Amino acid sequence: MKPADPSDSRGVATSWLDGAALAEERRARLLAHPAVRAWRELGHERLEPVRVLPGRKHPASMQSWPLYRLEGVGEDGRPVIAKWCSAEGGRAERVIYEEILPEMPLEAPRYYGLVEDAGSGGFWLFLEYVEGEKYSRLVPLHRALAARWLALLHTTELSAAVRARLPDERPARHLADLREARDRILRHRANLALGADEVGFLELLVGRLDELEAIWGRVEEACEGLPAAIVHGDFKGANLRVRSGRDGPALVAFDWGESSFGVPAVDLAQSSLPASGLCAIPDLEIYESVMRSRNRRVERRTIQRVAQCGTIFRAVAAIRWAACRLETEWPAVAVQEMRFYDADLANVLRAAGWVR
Numbered sequence: 463m464k465p466a467d468p469s470d471s472r473g474v475a476t477s478w479l480d481g482a483a484l485a486e487e488r489r490a491r492l493l494a495h496p497a498v499r500a501w502r503e504l505g506h507e508r509l510e511p512v513r514v515l516p517g518r519k520h521p522a523s524m525q526s527w528p529l530y531r532l533e534g535v536g537e538d539g540r541p542v543i544a545k546w547c548s549a550e551g552g553r554a555e556r557v558i559y560e561e562i563l564p565e566m567p568l569e570a571p572r573y574y575g576l577v578e579d580a581g582s583g584g585f586w587l588f589l590e591y592v593e594g595e596k597y598s599r600l601v602p603l604h605r606a607l608a609a610r611w612l613a614l615l616h617t618t619e620l621s622a623a624v625r626a627r628l629p630d631e632r633p634a635r636h637l638a639d640l641r642e643a644r645d646r647i648l649r650h651r652a653n654l655a656l657g658a659d660e661v662g663f664l665e666l667l668v669g670r671l672d673e674l675e676a677i678w679g680r681v682e683e684a685c686e687g688l689p690a691a692i693v694h695g696d697f698k699g700a701n702l703r704v705r706s707g708r709d710g711p712a713l714v715a716f717d718w719g720e721s722s723f724g725v726p727a728v729d730l731a732q733s734s735l736p737a738s739g740l741c742a743i744p745d746l747e748i749y750e751s752v753m754r755s756r757n758r759r760v761e762r763r764t765i766q767r768v769a770q771c772g773t774i775f776r777a778v779a780a781i782r783w784a785a786c787r788l789e790t791e792w793p794a795v796a797v798q799e800m801r802f803y804d805a806d807l808a809n810v811l812r813a814a815g816w817v818r
Contacts, residue, residue, distance in 0.1 A: 631724030695720030
C-alpha cells in the first residue's frame with residue numbers, strides 16, 4: 463500500500479504536533495492529572511511535566527497505590543516520582559523522608575515535598591527519580607557499599623517520639639506473612655491453570671511453611687543480640703542504585719514503604735541462589751567492621767545468626783507476594799519464583815540446623 467501523502471488534496475495537516483488543537487487537548491489532560499495537580503501545588507519552578515509515565519512496579523509487589531514518573535520537572539529537568547499513599551499506609555515513609563533521612567550521613571533521594579489529598583484522605587509524595595548504576599549482588603563493591611550503608615542506618619539514633627511513629631519490626635510480623643502465604647496457596651491450589659507438577663510443589667511448600675511455623679519460637683530466640691534499629695524492610699537490588707558521591711561510589715536506597723524500627727534482621731538477609739533476587743546480600747564482614755567502628759560491640763556469629771533469620775523473613779514475604787498471583791489465569795511465573803524462594807528457605811533452615 464502506498465503511504466499517504468501529507469500534502470494531498472484533502473488538506474491533511476503535515477503533523478499533529480503542529481496543530482494547536484492537539485497541544486490544547488494534551489495540556490488540558492495534563493493539568494487534569496491528579497499527580498500533576500498535586501505537583502503544581504508545591505510551587506516548584508517547573509510546573510508542567512513533558513509527559514507522565516506510570517511508575518514501574520515489581521510484578522510480585524502488593525503495592526496498588528498510584529505511582530507516576532513526571533518527566534522534566536525536577537532539578538535540572540530530571541524526572542520526579544509522584545507516589546500516592548494512604549494516610550496510614552504511607553505514615554512510615556513520610557516520617558523517613560521528612561524527619562529521618564535529612565539527619566542521616568547517607569546518600570538519599572531528594573525529597574521535593576508532600577501534598578495532602580483531601581478528597582481521598584491520603585497524600586502525594588514527590589521524590590527524586592534515582593538514576594545510576596543498577597545494583598548487582600554479584601559485584602563485591604556493591605555488596606560492600608550495601609554493608610556500609612546498612613551499618614550506618616542501623617546505628618543511627620532516633621528519639622522516642624520518632625520511633626513511636628514507625629511500625630514495630632518483630633518476628634511476629636513475619637509469622638503473619640507466613641500464615642497469609644499459606645492461606646493464599648490453599649485457597650488457590652485448584653486453579654485450573656496449574657499443572658500437576660506445580661500443584662505438587664505447592665503441597666511441598668505448604669509442608670515447609672508448616673514445619674517453619676512449628677519452630678518459630680526458635681527463630682524468635684535467634685533474632686536476639688543486635689540493637690533495635692531503623693529497618694529499610696525491602697533492601698534488594700531493585701530498590702538500590704550506585705552513583706558517584708562526594709567521596710566516590712555511593713549507594714542510594716529508595717522505596718521505604720516497608721520501613722520500621724526494631725530487629726534489623728530482614729535487611730541483612732543472604733541468598734545462595736543468584737537467580738532468586740531475594741535480597742541484596744550485604745557483605746557481613748564489612749557490616750561488622752563498620753558497626754564496631756561506631757562503637758557497637760557485636761559478635762560476628764550474632765550477625766550471621768540474625769542474618770539467617772532475615773533470610774527466612776525475606777523468603778516468607780516473597781512467597782506471600784508471589785502467592786497473591788496464584789488466583790490469576792497465569793500463575794506459572796509466580797510458582798517459578800516461589801521455587802527460588804523455597805530453595806533459599808530450605809538452604810537457610812538446614813544451615814541453621816533447624817531442619818534436616
